[in-house]
Amino acid sequence: GAVVSQHPSRVICKSGTSVKIECRSLDFQATTMFWYRQFPKKSLMLMATSNEGSKATYEQGVEKDKFLINHASLTLSTLTVTSAHPEDSSFYICSATRGRGEKLFFGSGTQLSVL
């Protein structure tokens, strides 16, 4: 089955630093990738949608300059949390679609803790 690899699984950083999270589709070309954020015991909230070679589309209320998304190839999308602050601490999950998007595959998530 299709696999989406997300790395790192856990990261702890100091306030003010930037953190990059990678999302790779290992055995298929992902036409579209999504980034979600999940607070403890809460649902997944869509942050942005990215298509290879074009700018990401951000959901309302998500700061584009804070959460930089790069979808440089059909197998890799990155989320960079710039100048991280404690309120950015959360669980971030990526997902990817193949073909017309009938199926959505999720990464294993990244727990970000900002001290």
Place this chain on the structure above:
Amino acid sequence: AQTVTQSQPEMSVQEAETVTLSCTYDTSESDYYLFWYKQPPSRQMILVIRQEAYKQQNATENRFSVNFQKAAKSFSLKISDSQLGDAAMYFCAYRFSYSGAGSYQLTFGKGTKLSVIP
């Protein structure tokens, strides 16, 4: 905008028994997909079952089945012969059938935490 509502924040079931998780949604579309995802403590999202709105027949996957009532916009999940490994958060989700590239995002409900009692 589409909304997905799960009215049961927590549920519990005795091992080997059956439990039903509720989900309602709101949409003006006629063609769409509905999903149930399981999120165990590992937090990996696992697809449990998928239903296409144009199909009248309810989807089934082994011990998991749905009751899809399109007119009522209801999509409940039934877990039969519950096992300890079924304990997890369960999310109901909605997606357009097709809206062009980049529009396959899921709208999730708030989730139901299922506990399985040995």
